[in-house]
Amino acid sequence: MPYQPVKFYQTGTFTVGNRLLAPDERSVQSSRMRSNSINSGHRACQGCGEALGARYAIDAAMAASDGQLIAVNATGCLEVFSTPYPESSWQVPWIHSLFGNAPAVATGVAAAMKVKGRQEVRVVAQGGDGGTTDIGFGCLSGMFERNDDVLYICYDNEAYMNTGVQRSSATPPAARTATTMPVGPEPGNVFGQGKNVPEIAMAHGIPYVATATVADLRDLEYKVRKAMSMHGARYIQIFVPCPLGFGTASHDTIRIARLARETGMFPVFEAEHGEVTGVLKIRHKVAVEEYLQPQKRFAHLFGKHPHPETVARLQAIADRNIRKYGLLEKESD
Amino acid sequence: MLKQTEGSKAVAEAIALCRPEVICAYPISPQTHIVEALGEMVKSGELTPCEFINVESEFAAMSVAIGSSAAGARSYTATASQGLLFMVEAVYNAAGLGLPIVMTVANRAIGAPINIWNDHSDSLSQRDSGWMQLFAETNQEAVDLHIQAFRLAEELSMPVMVCMDGFILTHAFERVDIPSQEQVDSYLPPFDPRQVLDPAEPVSIGAMVGPEAFMEVKYLAHAKQMQALGLIQQLASEFRTTFGRDSGGLVRTYRADDAETMVVAMGSVLGTIKDTVDEMRDEGHKIGVLGITSYRPFPQREVRAALQNCKRFVVLEKSLAVGMGGIAATDVRMAVTGSGLKGFTAIAGLGGRAIPKASLHRLFREVEQEDLAPVTFLDLDxxxxxxxxxxxxxxxxxxxxxxxxxxxxxxxxxxxxx
Incomplete structure (x- = not known):
């Protein structure tokens, strides 16, 4: 067996081994008492960011609710790979209705719990970026506006991966998808205005909005726990790389997620009642090329016919995020 | 208690007596008065415990009802026309999941051209969705059918639409007997769901089903509607025992015993048809009426039995299968296959076009003479x-x-x- 050094700290992150922490500071996932809400045996791809994100998020929500949780799922990868009839990975009561109605179904579940006086039972709804930022957006906004007692989690892998990698409103500019092919003078996805759903959620003034990545799992657990400590409509968008859609190696999921944050492409922050209350700082700012180059969906920006001007536009987006949310530890860095 | 009241208000009172736990409301004419009245009852505390949720679309209304019903709450909503079409994906989903939601459809035409008046195009477009569909002839029957609908839905764990003619019934003031809470409670037990989301007993609802089991799941919906054929009659008979009046059931005939010509229809137009038939009977015409209360499940046997002694029939329907003719007429003709009966289809009253007695007199005489096209359009310009x-x-x-x-x-x- 090859020699493997034991690492207590992973360079460049705040990650710390659980063994160095006091028991009450350890992560939910490190506990033998974790609920394994989404159990092994499901059919996600190797290196699936969504499966990892869902496991951490729902286990954290289960821990926070003392096991009194009902999950609602939008149609999508998570739904398909977790419940191929007659099997189910879910160890929590779980319902899937449609692609675009998970927030409304969750509202219904929460209403039922309220009317039955079972308010200890908490409700989580979850979906991918397509189910959240596109087809489910109307229901999501309605659920926010009414401040229904639902935590909605969006697993954002920036395209419709389940149907074969088509563009969603969360797909970044220039990215290759099956409907934004890398051909013509401006290959890949268009530079639109973007659709920043965390900020749109904040504009509803809901109690809690946060973003997170699967590279910062303690931060993710903290945000789910924090969200679960509140009532009303809450929203967490988790960046979950998709090896298939991004064109990345299965073992690079965490690295890509970390680079998304460290470049500023995916700002990680939290907000209460519409005001940003905290950001996950970038300790060492990384140029966007480092994030883009390992991903085949951006391959057309490099290589024989590079598009440095497009890369520069993406860098400008990252820089704007960094400025806007104050993501750098020191502005002079 | 006898009351002179608006159809919508009467239905709202009936719904409240059924102790719904979650009501989702989105405005669309002509069902608005129903949810408005219910909203007021919940807000004032008259109807409690009940969650009244103002949603952002009909799609959300049905979706909220799906969530609340799956979590074990008796759930109700109401819609019409474009609203029903906007929620179609969720309508099918509720039936596929086997959730006993009750929904009022205040029947209204479908645009374009946009039109708020009554016909049956909306609910008939959902005839294959897996929902049962009961059509009310009067406001009294609308009240009674809603009470029966919750029993029917919850007994079979399948959703039910109660269809009542928009404006003609929903906005009409007439005498209605509103039952007492004790009567309704003795008829309708608390909701005891067959499947429920509960942390104490986790289940996965809505799993993906491939070719190996999909047919069976779909067939079960059909099998349940076949069961409903018996259950609807049983519920109507129990209803008579508890409430002391005939309401519901599968079909109802009127002056049909020796009829050579039969008129088949659904909903409030049966009133005008019966008046016309009375007048024609006075003149010696052998004509009778078959009213269909349960459109889904479709009572083929009862329809056939009701028509078997006549010589010809006309299905007068407020809907149009474009490129084909009648929708209900197709079902009726299917029911009498092989009987040799002469059948006609009359499309009438689309988009609220009045169906006056004079036009019916003319039509029914043409039917008697068998002097009309297989598909005709009443009073078409x-x-x-x-x-x-x-x-x-x-x-x-x-x-x-x-x-x-x-x-x-x-x-x-x-x-x-x-």
Whole structure:
């Protein structure tokens, strides 16, 4: 067996081994008492960011609710790979209705719990970026506006991966998808205005909005726990790389997620009642090329016919995020 | 208790007596008065415990009901027309999941052209969705059918639409007997769901089903509707015992015993038809009526039995299968296959077009003489239609259809095209 050094700290992150922490500071996932809400045996791809994100998020929500949780799922990868009839990975009561109605179904579940006086039972709804930022957006906004007692989690892998990698409103500019092919003078996805759903959620003034990545799992657990400590409509968008859609190696999921944050492409922050209350700082700012180059969906920006001007536009987006949310530890860095 | 009240208000009171736990409301005419009244009852504390949720669309209304019903709460909503179409994906989903939601459909036409008045196009478009559909003839029956609908839905764990004619019933003030809470409680037990989301007993609802089991799941929905054929009759008979009046059931005949000509219809138009038939009976015509209360499940056997002694029948329906003819008529004809009966289809009352007795007298005499096309359109202005067809032949850019027809009929004074 090859020699493997034991690492207590992973360079460049705040990650710390659980063994160095006091028991009450350890992560939910490190506990033998974790609920394994989404159990092994499901059919996600190797290196699936969504499966990892869902496991951490729902286990954290289960821990926070003392096991009194009902999950609602939008149609999508998570739904398909977790419940191929007659099997189910879910160890929590779980319902899937449609692609675009998970927030409304969750509202219904929460209403039922309220009317039955079972308010200890908490409700989580979850979906991918397509189910959240596109087809489910109307229901999501309605659920926010009414401040229904639902935590909605969006697993954002920036395209419709389940149907074969088509563009969603969360797909970044220039990215290759099956409907934004890398051909013509401006290959890949268009530079639109973007659709920043965390900020749109904040504009509803809901109690809690946060973003997170699967590279910062303690931060993710903290945000789910924090969200679960509140009532009303809450929203967490988790960046979950998709090896298939991004064109990345299965073992690079965490690295890509970390680079998304460290470049500023995916700002990680939290907000209460519409005001940003905290950001996950970038300790060492990384140029966007480092994030883009390992991903085949951006391959057309490099290589024989590079598009440095497009890369520069993406860098400008990252820089704007960094400025806007104050993501750098020191502005002079 | 006898009351002079609006149809919508009466239905709202009936719903409240059924102790719904979650009501989702989205405004669309002509069902608005129902949810408005319920909203007020919840807000005032008269109806409790109940969550009244103002949602952002009909799609959300049905989706909230799916969530609340799956979590074990008796759930209700109401809609009509475009609203029903907007929620179609969730309508099918509720049936596929086997959730006993009850929904009022205040029947209204479907646009374009946009039209708020009554016909049956909306709910009939959902005849294959897996929902049961009960049609009310009067406001009293609308009240009674809602009470029966919750029992039917929850017994079979399948959703039920109670269809009542928009405006004609929903906005009509007439005498209605509103039952007491004790009566309804003795008829309708608390909701005891077959499947429920509960942390104490986790289940996965809505799993993906492939070719190996999909047919069976779908067939079960059919099997349940076949069961409903018996259950609907049983519930109607229990209803008579508890409430002391006949309401519901599968079909109802009127002066049919020796009828040579039968008129088949659904909903409030049965009233006008019965009046017309009374007048014709006085003149010696052997004509009778078959009213269909349960459109889904469709009571083929009962329809066949009701028609087997006549010589001919006409299905008068407020819906149109474009490119084909009648929707309900197709079902009725299927029920009498092989009987040799002569059947006619009369499309009538689309978009709220009045169905006056004079027109019915004319139509029924034509049916008696068997002197009409297999599919006819009651009181259709052929001139206006032909003018537009001619215009389209003459002019490539013939313009918006509705505007032209309004001009040709003298309702609008200018035609921009042709």
């Amino acid at each position: 052929r001139d206006a239609v032909n003018k537009q067809l001619e215009r389209e032949k003459q002019t490539r850019r013939s313009g918006p259809i509705a505007e032209n027809i309004l001009y040709d009929k003298g309702i609008s004074s200018t035609a921009k095209f042709g």
